[in-house]
Amino acid sequence: MAPDPISRQTAARSTWDEGCTAWHLLDRTDLGIDHQLLPPGASTRAHAHDRSRQFFYVLRGRATVTLGPQTAHVGAGEGIEVPPRVRHEVRNEDGDELEMLVISTPKVVGKPHARSSLGRTRGGLVVGTYLRPTRSGDLRTVVDIEEALDTRQWIGQGGLDWHRSVLEDPDMEHWVLVDRLDRIVAFGIIAGVSEPGHVELRRMVVAPEGRGQGLGRLLLRKLLEQARARPQVSRVWLDVGEDNTRARSLYRSFGFVEKPAPSWASLLENGLYMEWNATSGES
Ligand SMILES: CC(C)(COP(=O)(O)OP(=O)(O)OC[C@H]1O[C@@H](n2cnc3c(N)ncnc32)[C@H](O)[C@@H]1OP(=O)(O)O)[C@@H](O)C(=O)NCCC(=O)NCCS
Known part of the structure; x- marks a missing residue:
């Protein structure tokens, strides 16, 4: 044909x-x-x-x-x-x-040429931004954000097929943070939602042009609310790169603490185990 x-x-x-x-x-x-x-x-x-x-x-x-x-x-x-x-x-x-x-x-990812694709004022983006479940039509943008500069090195597997499998996995929840025009400004994944006990914050990424404006803080708060809404969740854990100082200070400021990894937790190379107490932690 x-x-x-x-x-x-x-x-x-x-x-x-x-x-x-x-x-x-x-x-x-x-x-x-x-x-x-x-x-x-x-x-x-x-x-x-x-x-x-x-x-x-x-x-x-x-x-x-x-x-x-x-x-x-x-x-x-x-x-x-x-x-x-x-x-x-x-x-x-x-x-x-x-x-x-x-x-x-290779192709250019994102819109580095745009003057104001997401707006620049600190706090301005956070107003009117909300979390909604990811749809399959969102995944191309999600992957573009994930493949952007200063992002890929901090996270594990990815790509379109991997994200599609997350959407279909009953043990995981895939969320996007969108602005008033439904433009995706960040995304996050939580895993382990089908079992009581602990939930994993598997991934959170803010679009590079939206960083440093409070979106990471907002996304984390919303994802922790989702995690805490699961029955009998006592802790949320995550795996963060040792040299990912930006993410580590965000997690620490929410009350996550670094601990030795339990035997069931599989970490990235150079990954640190951090845990948040869902019954007393800030959110
Ligand atoms: C980590 C990430 C999610 C933070 O998102 P963000 O929107 O830039 O973060 P915010 O503007 O909400 O800032 C939240 C906190 O992060 C920390 N932070 C943000 N930028 C920082 C920087 N350049 N240096 C050090 N700490 C920084 C600060 O503690 C900040 O709190 P404060 O502004 O009240 O001091 C984002 O940088 C990102 O997507 N990085 C790439 C992917 C990644 O590393 N994901 C985490 C994998 S575990």
Whole structure:
């Protein structure tokens, strides 16, 4: 059977800032091809990618691209290469729309170019944010958050299939923290919910652009409420990387204490066992 052609009508679409749109024509881990539209006056935040090499090819309009210390004007039918780790910014300084193809290998995860994808004010994001059960349609975003920089090294197995299996496992609960527009800002998993006694906080991750604004604290409080709602739960335990100082200080501030791991607890390499008393702990 002939493969179906991909078009803006069939591709997944995302938006950022004021009126910028991307159609994800190809969305593979090793290659991303976006068709992007930036209205007059729009610009991306200056940023660099750790691993991705990109090529911006202008179809219509004119892009003003700053690459490190230099600025180039790129017109229709022209393109420019952006190597990994080079700080860059794209602006549409013309009166017309800018339309371009953005090719990235490997694909760029998240929206590092967006000026305000989640908002910046400390505390502002927490208002109106709530926990709801994860649906299978949420998992792609969950995996994108998990694969972002400064995340993967702190957690165990992951990927789409693993998260699907968690959704189907009666012993685990998968939760997302969403804002008022139902955008996922964080997710968490608790395990061991079918047995009385103790529940494991298996995973909690805040989207990188939302960190440091109180979302981790909110997520942890909500997950502990869920854990405590299970019958006869006396303690919640978790496994945290020894050098994950950010997460360790969050857990400690909630009353988790580091203890020698019981024989039944399987920990990550360099993992520390921490426990929270569900009958007296803060939440
Ligand atoms: C750990 C994580 C969930 C914290 O989320 P967050 O939204 O950044 O945290 P908050 O803004 O709610 O901050 C909560 C507390 O974390 C600690 N913390 C946050 N950022 C910190 C940093 N850069 N350095 C040290 N401690 C930090 C502080 O104790 C902070 O409390 P305070 O602001 O009242 O002092 C988040 O950084 C994350 O997703 N990390 C990657 C995945 C991960 O490590 N998960 C845990 C695996 S066990």
